[in-house]
Amino acid sequence: MNDKKKVSLAVVRRLPRYYRYLADLLKMDITRISSKELSARMGITASQIRQDLNCFGGFGQQGYGYNVEVLFREIGAILGLTNNYTTIIIGAGHMGQALANYKNFEKRGFKNIGIFDVKEEIIGKEINGIKVMHIDELDEFVKHHKVDIAMLTVPYEVTPIVAEKAAKLGIKGLWNFSPMDLKLPYDVIIENVHLSDSLMVLGYRLNERFCKGGRGEAKSGDAKDGEK
Amino acid sequence: MNDKKKVSLAVVRRLPRYYRYLADLLKMDITRISSKELSARMGITASQIRQDLNCFGGFGQQGYGYNVEVLFREIGAILGLTNNYTTIIIGAGHMGQALANYKNFEKRGFKNIGIFDVKEEIIGKEINGIKVMHIDELDEFVKHHKVDIAMLTVPYEVTPIVAEKAAKLGIKGLWNFSPMDLKLPYDVIIENVHLSDSLMVLGYRLNERFCKGGRGEAKSGDAKDGEK
Protein backbone atom coordinates (compact mmCIF):
# COMPACT_ATOMS: atom_id res chain seq x y z
CA MET A 1 0.00 0.00 0.00
CA ASN A 2 2.57 2.56 1.02
CA ASP A 3 5.35 1.04 -1.04
CA LYS A 4 7.11 2.32 -4.17
CA LYS A 5 9.01 5.56 -3.80
CA LYS A 6 8.34 8.33 -1.33
CA VAL A 7 5.30 10.43 -2.07
CA SER A 8 6.16 14.09 -2.51
CA LEU A 9 5.11 16.56 0.14
CA ALA A 10 3.25 18.51 -2.54
CA VAL A 11 0.90 15.56 -2.96
CA VAL A 12 0.60 14.95 0.78
CA ARG A 13 -0.40 18.53 1.43
CA ARG A 14 -3.28 18.12 -0.98
CA LEU A 15 -4.68 15.07 0.78
CA PRO A 16 -6.54 16.93 3.55
CA ARG A 17 -8.23 19.00 0.89
CA TYR A 18 -9.41 15.89 -0.96
CA TYR A 19 -10.58 14.59 2.38
CA ARG A 20 -12.66 17.70 3.00
CA TYR A 21 -14.27 17.61 -0.41
CA LEU A 22 -15.11 13.93 -0.04
CA ALA A 23 -16.65 14.60 3.36
CA ASP A 24 -18.80 17.27 1.72
CA LEU A 25 -19.88 14.87 -1.00
CA LEU A 26 -20.82 12.28 1.59
CA LYS A 27 -22.88 14.87 3.42
CA MET A 28 -24.69 15.55 0.15
CA ASP A 29 -25.37 11.83 -0.29
CA ILE A 30 -23.30 11.65 -3.44
CA THR A 31 -22.01 8.10 -3.64
CA ARG A 32 -19.80 8.18 -6.71
CA ILE A 33 -17.63 10.79 -8.38
CA SER A 34 -15.39 10.90 -11.42
CA SER A 35 -12.05 12.68 -11.41
CA LYS A 36 -13.58 15.05 -13.93
CA GLU A 37 -16.49 16.04 -11.69
CA LEU A 38 -14.21 16.39 -8.68
CA SER A 39 -11.74 18.47 -10.66
CA ALA A 40 -14.52 20.90 -11.56
CA ARG A 41 -15.48 21.26 -7.91
CA MET A 42 -11.95 21.64 -6.63
CA GLY A 43 -10.51 23.77 -9.38
CA ILE A 44 -7.66 21.45 -10.22
CA THR A 45 -7.13 19.11 -13.19
CA ALA A 46 -8.65 15.65 -13.31
CA SER A 47 -5.23 14.46 -14.33
CA GLN A 48 -3.71 15.70 -11.09
CA ILE A 49 -6.39 14.00 -9.04
CA ARG A 50 -5.78 10.66 -10.72
CA GLN A 51 -2.01 11.05 -10.41
CA ASP A 52 -2.28 11.97 -6.75
CA LEU A 53 -4.55 9.10 -5.83
CA ASN A 54 -2.46 6.61 -7.76
CA CYS A 55 0.50 7.35 -5.53
CA PHE A 56 -1.34 5.27 -2.96
CA GLY A 57 -3.27 2.75 -4.98
CA GLY A 58 -5.96 2.29 -7.59
CA PHE A 59 -9.09 3.32 -5.77
CA GLY A 60 -11.21 3.89 -8.86
CA GLN A 61 -12.89 1.82 -11.46
CA GLN A 62 -12.81 2.39 -15.22
CA GLY A 63 -16.03 3.69 -16.64
CA TYR A 64 -17.42 4.35 -13.17
CA GLY A 65 -15.18 6.71 -11.22
CA TYR A 66 -14.60 6.56 -7.51
CA ASN A 67 -16.85 5.41 -4.71
CA VAL A 68 -16.96 8.44 -2.43
CA GLU A 69 -17.21 6.54 0.83
CA VAL A 70 -14.40 4.15 -0.05
CA LEU A 71 -12.13 6.96 -1.18
CA PHE A 72 -12.93 8.99 1.93
CA ARG A 73 -12.00 6.07 4.16
CA GLU A 74 -8.85 5.30 2.18
CA ILE A 75 -7.54 8.86 2.34
CA GLY A 76 -8.36 8.96 6.03
CA ALA A 77 -6.28 5.82 6.51
CA ILE A 78 -3.43 7.21 4.41
CA LEU A 79 -3.42 10.34 6.57
CA GLY A 80 -3.21 8.13 9.64
CA LEU A 81 -6.52 9.36 11.03
CA THR A 82 -7.30 5.82 12.17
CA ASN A 83 -4.17 5.79 14.32
CA ASN A 84 -5.93 7.39 17.28
CA TYR A 85 -3.25 9.98 17.74
CA THR A 86 -3.05 11.64 21.12
CA THR A 87 -2.07 15.25 21.64
CA ILE A 88 -1.12 17.58 24.42
CA ILE A 89 -1.15 21.35 24.44
CA ILE A 90 1.75 23.20 25.98
CA GLY A 91 0.83 26.78 26.68
CA ALA A 92 -2.69 27.47 27.91
CA GLY A 93 -2.93 31.03 26.64
CA HIS A 94 -5.54 32.19 24.20
CA MET A 95 -4.24 30.08 21.35
CA GLY A 96 -3.82 26.99 23.50
CA GLN A 97 -7.36 27.34 24.78
CA ALA A 98 -8.62 27.86 21.26
CA LEU A 99 -7.00 24.60 20.19
CA ALA A 100 -8.27 22.78 23.28
CA ASN A 101 -11.81 23.78 22.40
CA TYR A 102 -11.58 23.07 18.70
CA LYS A 103 -13.90 20.15 17.97
CA ASN A 104 -12.61 19.40 14.51
CA PHE A 105 -9.40 17.75 15.65
CA GLU A 106 -11.15 15.09 17.67
CA LYS A 107 -13.48 14.48 14.76
CA ARG A 108 -10.40 13.75 12.67
CA GLY A 109 -8.99 11.33 15.19
CA PHE A 110 -6.70 13.56 17.22
CA LYS A 111 -7.53 13.31 20.91
CA ASN A 112 -6.23 15.89 23.32
CA ILE A 113 -5.30 14.40 26.67
CA GLY A 114 -3.35 17.11 28.45
CA ILE A 115 -2.83 20.85 28.79
CA PHE A 116 0.24 22.36 30.43
CA ASP A 117 1.32 25.81 31.49
CA VAL A 118 3.50 27.53 34.08
CA LYS A 119 1.22 30.29 35.33
CA GLU A 120 -0.02 29.34 38.78
CA GLU A 121 -3.35 31.10 38.38
CA ILE A 122 -4.32 28.91 35.46
CA ILE A 123 -3.16 25.54 36.82
CA GLY A 124 -6.19 23.43 37.68
CA LYS A 125 -8.54 25.36 35.46
CA GLU A 126 -10.67 23.04 33.38
CA ILE A 127 -10.64 23.57 29.63
CA ASN A 128 -12.88 21.40 27.50
CA GLY A 129 -12.92 18.80 30.23
CA ILE A 130 -9.19 18.78 30.91
CA LYS A 131 -7.48 20.32 33.92
CA VAL A 132 -4.44 22.45 33.17
CA MET A 133 -1.32 20.91 34.68
CA HIS A 134 1.98 22.50 35.58
CA ILE A 135 4.71 21.94 33.02
CA ASP A 136 6.77 20.26 35.74
CA GLU A 137 4.28 17.41 35.63
CA LEU A 138 4.92 16.82 31.94
CA ASP A 139 7.75 14.35 32.49
CA GLU A 140 5.66 12.11 34.72
CA PHE A 141 2.63 12.49 32.45
CA VAL A 142 4.49 11.31 29.37
CA LYS A 143 5.73 8.28 31.28
CA HIS A 144 2.16 7.17 31.86
CA HIS A 145 0.49 8.19 28.62
CA LYS A 146 1.21 7.73 24.98
CA VAL A 147 1.64 11.24 23.60
CA ASP A 148 2.09 11.51 19.84
CA ILE A 149 1.91 15.22 19.28
CA ALA A 150 2.71 18.28 21.35
CA MET A 151 1.02 21.49 20.27
CA LEU A 152 3.34 24.32 21.20
CA THR A 153 1.49 27.54 21.96
CA VAL A 154 3.96 29.10 24.36
CA PRO A 155 5.58 32.53 24.17
CA TYR A 156 8.21 33.07 21.48
CA GLU A 157 11.21 33.18 23.81
CA VAL A 158 10.62 29.83 25.49
CA THR A 159 9.52 27.90 22.41
CA PRO A 160 12.94 26.35 21.65
CA ILE A 161 13.35 25.20 25.25
CA VAL A 162 9.87 23.73 25.45
CA ALA A 163 10.27 22.06 22.07
CA GLU A 164 13.56 20.52 23.17
CA LYS A 165 11.96 19.30 26.39
CA ALA A 166 9.06 17.66 24.56
CA ALA A 167 11.36 16.02 22.02
CA LYS A 168 13.66 14.76 24.74
CA LEU A 169 10.71 13.12 26.46
CA GLY A 170 10.09 11.14 23.28
CA ILE A 171 7.21 13.04 21.75
CA LYS A 172 7.62 12.53 18.00
CA GLY A 173 5.39 15.22 16.56
CA LEU A 174 5.61 18.93 17.28
CA TRP A 175 3.06 21.42 16.05
CA ASN A 176 4.77 24.76 16.32
CA PHE A 177 2.85 28.03 16.49
CA SER A 178 5.79 30.36 17.08
CA PRO A 179 7.18 32.37 14.16
CA MET A 180 10.51 30.58 14.07
CA ASP A 181 12.10 27.47 12.64
CA LEU A 182 12.85 24.92 15.32
CA LYS A 183 16.13 23.08 15.05
CA LEU A 184 16.34 20.06 17.30
CA PRO A 185 18.88 17.29 17.67
CA TYR A 186 16.13 14.68 17.86
CA ASP A 187 14.26 12.59 15.36
CA VAL A 188 10.98 14.49 15.43
CA ILE A 189 8.53 15.74 12.86
CA ILE A 190 7.84 19.44 13.06
CA GLU A 191 4.87 21.02 11.39
CA ASN A 192 4.63 24.78 11.55
CA VAL A 193 1.67 27.13 11.73
CA HIS A 194 3.27 30.44 10.92
CA LEU A 195 0.33 32.78 11.32
CA SER A 196 2.22 36.00 10.76
CA ASP A 197 3.86 34.52 7.65
CA SER A 198 0.41 33.76 6.30
CA LEU A 199 -0.82 37.25 7.14
CA MET A 200 2.21 38.81 5.45
CA VAL A 201 1.55 36.81 2.29
CA LEU A 202 -2.00 38.14 2.37
CA GLY A 203 -0.51 41.62 2.69
CA TYR A 204 1.72 41.01 -0.33
CA ARG A 205 -1.14 39.76 -2.43
CA LEU A 206 -3.33 42.73 -1.51
CA ASN A 207 -0.50 45.07 -2.39
CA GLU A 208 0.09 43.32 -5.70
CA ARG A 209 -3.53 43.22 -6.73
CA PHE A 210 -4.82 46.54 -5.53
CA CYS A 211 -1.88 48.89 -5.05
CA LYS A 212 0.47 47.89 -7.86
CA GLY A 213 3.12 50.55 -8.04
CA GLY A 214 1.66 52.56 -5.20
CA ARG A 215 3.67 50.97 -2.48
CA GLY A 216 4.58 52.58 0.77
CA GLU A 217 2.22 55.53 0.63
CA ALA A 218 0.65 55.20 4.04
CA LYS A 219 -3.09 55.27 3.90
CA SER A 220 -3.76 54.67 7.55
CA GLY A 221 -4.83 58.23 8.22
CA ASP A 222 -7.40 58.58 5.51
CA ALA A 223 -10.27 56.74 7.11
CA LYS A 224 -13.28 58.12 5.36
CA ASP A 225 -14.42 59.93 8.43
CA GLY A 226 -13.07 58.75 11.74
CA GLU A 227 -15.18 57.36 14.54
CA LYS A 228 -16.66 60.70 15.62
CA MET B 1 10.59 47.77 -8.80
CA ASN B 2 7.64 45.44 -9.06
CA ASP B 3 7.71 45.25 -12.81
CA LYS B 4 8.65 42.40 -15.16
CA LYS B 5 6.47 39.34 -14.95
CA LYS B 6 4.46 38.14 -12.01
CA VAL B 7 6.46 36.65 -9.19
CA SER B 8 5.44 33.09 -8.45
CA LEU B 9 3.57 32.33 -5.25
CA ALA B 10 6.32 29.86 -4.34
CA VAL B 11 8.75 32.75 -4.09
CA VAL B 12 6.29 35.00 -2.28
CA ARG B 13 5.64 32.38 0.37
CA ARG B 14 9.34 32.30 1.15
CA LEU B 15 9.57 36.05 1.72
CA PRO B 16 8.26 36.07 5.31
CA ARG B 17 10.85 33.46 6.16
CA TYR B 18 13.65 35.61 4.76
CA TYR B 19 12.19 38.47 6.71
CA ARG B 20 12.35 36.49 9.95
CA TYR B 21 15.92 35.42 9.42
CA LEU B 22 16.97 38.98 8.61
CA ALA B 23 15.25 40.22 11.76
CA ASP B 24 17.23 37.66 13.72
CA LEU B 25 20.48 38.78 12.11
CA LEU B 26 19.70 42.38 12.96
CA LYS B 27 19.05 41.38 16.55
CA MET B 28 22.48 39.76 16.58
CA ASP B 29 24.04 42.96 15.23
CA ILE B 30 25.14 41.26 12.03
CA THR B 31 25.26 43.99 9.40
CA ARG B 32 26.16 42.08 6.25
CA ILE B 33 25.47 38.60 4.96
CA SER B 34 26.31 36.67 1.82
CA SER B 35 23.82 34.41 0.11
CA LYS B 36 26.16 31.57 1.04
CA GLU B 37 26.07 32.32 4.77
CA LEU B 38 22.33 32.85 4.72
CA SER B 39 21.81 29.62 2.80
CA ALA B 40 23.69 27.72 5.50
CA ARG B 41 21.49 29.22 8.21
CA MET B 42 18.23 28.68 6.37
CA GLY B 43 18.93 25.30 4.86
CA ILE B 44 18.25 26.32 1.28
CA THR B 45 20.65 26.93 -1.61
CA ALA B 46 22.46 30.22 -2.08
CA SER B 47 21.34 30.07 -5.67
CA GLN B 48 17.70 30.07 -4.64
CA ILE B 49 18.21 33.04 -2.36
CA ARG B 50 19.82 35.07 -5.13
CA GLN B 51 17.14 34.04 -7.61
CA ASP B 52 14.36 34.90 -5.19
CA LEU B 53 15.74 38.32 -4.30
CA ASN B 54 16.41 39.18 -7.91
CA CYS B 55 12.73 38.86 -8.68
CA PHE B 56 12.42 42.20 -6.94
CA GLY B 57 15.70 43.95 -7.60
CA GLY B 58 19.43 43.79 -7.11
CA PHE B 59 19.81 44.37 -3.43
CA GLY B 60 23.30 42.98 -3.11
CA GLN B 61 26.77 44.02 -4.06
CA GLN B 62 29.39 41.85 -5.74
CA GLY B 63 32.20 40.81 -3.48
CA TYR B 64 30.32 42.04 -0.42
CA GLY B 65 26.96 40.36 -0.10
CA TYR B 66 23.84 42.00 1.26
CA ASN B 67 23.41 44.72 3.84
CA VAL B 68 21.12 43.11 6.40
CA GLU B 69 19.26 46.25 7.35
CA VAL B 70 18.67 47.33 3.78
CA LEU B 71 17.49 43.89 2.76
CA PHE B 72 15.22 43.67 5.78
CA ARG B 73 13.62 46.98 4.92
CA GLU B 74 13.28 46.09 1.25
CA ILE B 75 11.57 42.79 1.91
CA GLY B 76 9.30 44.50 4.41
CA ALA B 77 8.32 46.98 1.71
CA ILE B 78 7.80 44.21 -0.85
CA LEU B 79 5.49 42.44 1.60
CA GLY B 80 3.56 45.66 1.99
CA LEU B 81 4.31 45.93 5.69
CA THR B 82 4.73 49.69 5.27
CA ASN B 83 1.18 49.99 4.00
CA ASN B 84 -0.27 50.25 7.49
CA TYR B 85 -2.88 47.62 6.86
CA THR B 86 -5.88 47.62 9.13
CA THR B 87 -7.70 44.50 10.24
CA ILE B 88 -10.88 43.50 11.94
CA ILE B 89 -11.70 40.22 13.62
CA ILE B 90 -15.09 38.65 13.05
CA GLY B 91 -15.81 36.03 15.66
CA ALA B 92 -14.66 36.74 19.20
CA GLY B 93 -14.36 33.15 20.31
CA HIS B 94 -11.14 31.64 21.57
CA MET B 95 -9.36 31.95 18.24
CA GLY B 96 -10.56 35.49 17.65
CA GLN B 97 -9.37 36.51 21.08
CA ALA B 98 -6.06 34.79 20.50
CA LEU B 99 -5.56 36.80 17.33
CA ALA B 100 -6.67 40.03 19.01
CA ASN B 101 -4.02 39.54 21.66
CA TYR B 102 -1.24 38.47 19.32
CA LYS B 103 1.41 41.21 19.42
CA ASN B 104 3.33 40.07 16.39
CA PHE B 105 0.82 41.28 13.84
CA GLU B 106 1.00 44.88 14.98
CA LYS B 107 4.78 44.64 15.01
CA ARG B 108 4.56 43.67 11.35
CA GLY B 109 2.34 46.59 10.48
CA PHE B 110 -1.11 45.04 10.77
CA LYS B 111 -3.29 47.06 13.10
CA ASN B 112 -6.47 45.58 14.46
CA ILE B 113 -9.22 48.16 14.78
CA GLY B 114 -12.37 46.15 15.41
CA ILE B 115 -13.78 42.94 16.83
CA PHE B 116 -17.26 41.67 16.02
CA ASP B 117 -19.50 38.90 17.25
CA VAL B 118 -23.18 38.06 17.67
CA LYS B 119 -23.28 36.73 21.22
CA GLU B 120 -24.87 39.33 23.45
CA GLU B 121 -22.85 38.35 26.51
CA ILE B 122 -19.58 39.19 24.81
CA ILE B 123 -20.60 42.46 23.15
CA GLY B 124 -18.87 45.34 24.90
CA LYS B 125 -16.17 43.18 26.41
CA GLU B 126 -12.78 44.76 25.93
CA ILE B 127 -10.10 42.64 24.28
CA ASN B 128 -6.63 44.09 23.95
CA GLY B 129 -8.09 47.57 24.21
CA ILE B 130 -10.91 47.07 21.74
CA LYS B 131 -14.58 46.66 22.64
CA VAL B 132 -16.39 43.83 20.92
CA MET B 133 -19.14 45.15 18.68
CA HIS B 134 -22.23 43.45 17.35
CA ILE B 135 -21.91 42.20 13.79
CA ASP B 136 -24.86 44.40 12.87
CA GLU B 137 -22.59 47.38 13.42
CA LEU B 138 -20.11 46.14 10.83
CA ASP B 139 -21.74 47.91 7.93
CA GLU B 140 -21.62 51.29 9.61
CA PHE B 141 -18.09 50.62 10.90
CA VAL B 142 -16.71 49.90 7.45
CA LYS B 143 -18.24 53.11 6.15
CA HIS B 144 -16.18 55.10 8.62
CA HIS B 145 -12.94 53.16 8.69
CA LYS B 146 -10.56 51.80 6.13
CA VAL B 147 -10.60 48.03 6.68
CA ASP B 148 -8.13 46.06 4.59
CA ILE B 149 -8.42 42.61 6.08
CA ALA B 150 -11.14 40.68 7.88
CA MET B 151 -9.98 37.79 9.99
CA LEU B 152 -12.76 35.22 9.97
CA THR B 153 -12.87 33.16 13.14
CA VAL B 154 -16.55 32.31 13.17
CA PRO B 155 -18.19 28.89 13.38
CA TYR B 156 -17.93 26.67 10.32
CA GLU B 157 -21.57 26.92 9.30
CA VAL B 158 -21.73 30.70 9.09
CA THR B 159 -18.32 31.29 7.52
CA PRO B 160 -19.54 31.56 3.91
CA ILE B 161 -22.25 34.03 4.90
CA VAL B 162 -19.90 36.17 6.95
CA ALA B 163 -17.24 36.07 4.23
CA GLU B 164 -19.79 37.16 1.66
CA LYS B 165 -20.92 39.99 3.90
CA ALA B 166 -17.37 41.25 4.45
CA ALA B 167 -16.55 41.05 0.74
CA LYS B 168 -19.76 42.84 -0.18
CA LEU B 169 -18.82 45.68 2.16
CA GLY B 170 -15.64 46.14 0.16
CA ILE B 171 -13.09 44.44 2.38
CA LYS B 172 -10.44 43.14 -0.01
CA GLY B 173 -8.56 40.64 2.12
CA LEU B 174 -10.06 37.69 3.94
CA TRP B 175 -8.09 35.55 6.36
CA ASN B 176 -10.11 32.38 6.67
CA PHE B 177 -9.74 30.03 9.63
CA SER B 178 -12.54 27.61 8.75
CA PRO B 179 -11.66 24.28 7.14
CA MET B 180 -13.29 25.08 3.81
CA ASP B 181 -12.52 26.81 0.54
CA LEU B 182 -14.44 30.03 0.20
CA LYS B 183 -15.88 30.81 -3.21
CA LEU B 184 -17.04 34.38 -3.56
CA PRO B 185 -18.31 36.39 -6.52
CA TYR B 186 -16.15 39.34 -5.51
CA ASP B 187 -12.64 40.46 -6.27
CA VAL B 188 -11.07 39.59 -2.95
CA ILE B 189 -7.88 37.90 -1.83
CA ILE B 190 -8.42 34.91 0.40
CA GLU B 191 -5.65 33.45 2.48
CA ASN B 192 -6.45 30.29 4.40
CA VAL B 193 -5.24 28.98 7.72
CA HIS B 194 -6.36 25.39 7.59
CA LEU B 195 -5.33 24.17 11.03
CA SER B 196 -6.80 20.70 10.75
CA ASP B 197 -5.19 20.26 7.33
CA SER B 198 -1.85 21.09 8.89
CA LEU B 199 -2.47 18.69 11.76
CA MET B 200 -3.45 15.93 9.36
CA VAL B 201 -0.24 16.42 7.40
CA LEU B 202 1.64 16.07 10.67
CA GLY B 203 -0.29 12.85 11.25
CA TYR B 204 0.69 11.58 7.81
CA ARG B 205 4.34 12.37 8.35
CA LEU B 206 4.36 10.66 11.75
CA ASN B 207 2.74 7.63 10.23
CA GLU B 208 5.21 7.56 7.37
CA ARG B 209 8.28 7.99 9.53
CA PHE B 210 7.47 5.91 12.56
CA CYS B 211 4.75 3.43 11.63
CA LYS B 212 5.59 2.53 8.05
CA GLY B 213 3.51 -0.49 7.18
CA GLY B 214 1.87 -0.66 10.57
CA ARG B 215 -1.07 1.50 9.75
CA GLY B 216 -4.43 1.35 11.44
CA GLU B 217 -3.47 -0.73 14.45
CA ALA B 218 -4.99 1.41 17.17
CA LYS B 219 -2.55 2.15 19.90
CA SER B 220 -4.74 4.47 21.93
CA GLY B 221 -5.39 1.94 24.64
CA ASP B 222 -1.83 0.99 25.38
CA ALA B 223 -0.85 3.94 27.53
CA LYS B 224 2.07 2.62 29.48
CA ASP B 225 0.12 2.65 32.70
CA GLY B 226 -2.95 4.84 32.80
CA GLU B 227 -3.33 7.72 35.17
CA LYS B 228 -4.02 5.54 38.20
Added chain:
DNA sequence: TAGATTGTTAATCGATTAACAATC
Protein backbone atom coordinates in the same frame (compact mmCIF):
# COMPACT_ATOMS: atom_id res chain seq x y z
C1' DT C 1 -21.83 -3.70 -27.24
C1' DA C 2 -20.88 1.46 -26.78
C1' DG C 3 -19.69 5.00 -23.60
C1' DA C 4 -17.27 6.43 -19.81
C1' DT C 5 -13.46 6.80 -17.06
C1' DT C 6 -9.60 4.95 -15.02
C1' DG C 7 -4.38 4.02 -14.47
C1' DT C 8 -0.25 5.13 -16.55
C1' DT C 9 3.11 6.72 -19.85
C1' DA C 10 4.80 10.63 -22.38
C1' DA C 11 5.09 15.68 -23.03
C1' DT C 12 5.16 20.06 -21.05
C1' DC C 13 5.82 23.37 -17.89
C1' DG C 14 7.81 25.64 -13.99
C1' DA C 15 10.93 25.77 -10.24
C1' DT C 16 15.42 24.80 -8.45
C1' DT C 17 20.26 24.36 -8.94
C1' DA C 18 24.67 25.02 -11.20
C1' DA C 19 27.85 27.75 -13.55
C1' DC C 20 30.22 31.78 -14.62
C1' DA C 21 31.11 36.45 -16.42
C1' DA C 22 30.70 40.93 -14.32
C1' DT C 23 32.28 43.76 -10.75
C1' DC C 24 32.88 45.45 -6.17
Added chain:
DNA sequence: TAGATTGTTAATCGATTAACAATC
Protein backbone atom coordinates in the same frame (compact mmCIF):
# COMPACT_ATOMS: atom_id res chain seq x y z
C1' DT D 1 45.37 43.73 -7.67
C1' DA D 2 43.30 39.30 -5.90
C1' DG D 3 39.40 37.39 -3.64
C1' DA D 4 34.73 37.28 -2.93
C1' DT D 5 30.21 37.36 -4.25
C1' DT D 6 26.65 39.04 -6.93
C1' DG D 7 23.21 38.92 -10.97
C1' DT D 8 21.92 36.12 -14.61
C1' DT D 9 21.94 32.56 -18.08
C1' DA D 10 21.90 27.67 -18.86
C1' DA D 11 21.11 22.92 -17.16
C1' DT D 12 18.62 19.95 -14.32
C1' DC D 13 15.12 18.33 -11.77
C1' DG D 14 10.46 17.64 -10.31
C1' DA D 15 5.68 18.47 -10.70
C1' DT D 16 1.73 19.14 -13.62
C1' DT D 17 -0.84 18.25 -17.67
C1' DA D 18 -2.04 15.71 -21.80
C1' DA D 19 -2.91 11.58 -24.15
C1' DC D 20 -4.50 7.09 -24.69
C1' DA D 21 -4.73 2.05 -24.19
C1' DA D 22 -7.02 -0.85 -20.87
C1' DT D 23 -11.32 -2.09 -19.02
C1' DC D 24 -15.47 -1.67 -16.43
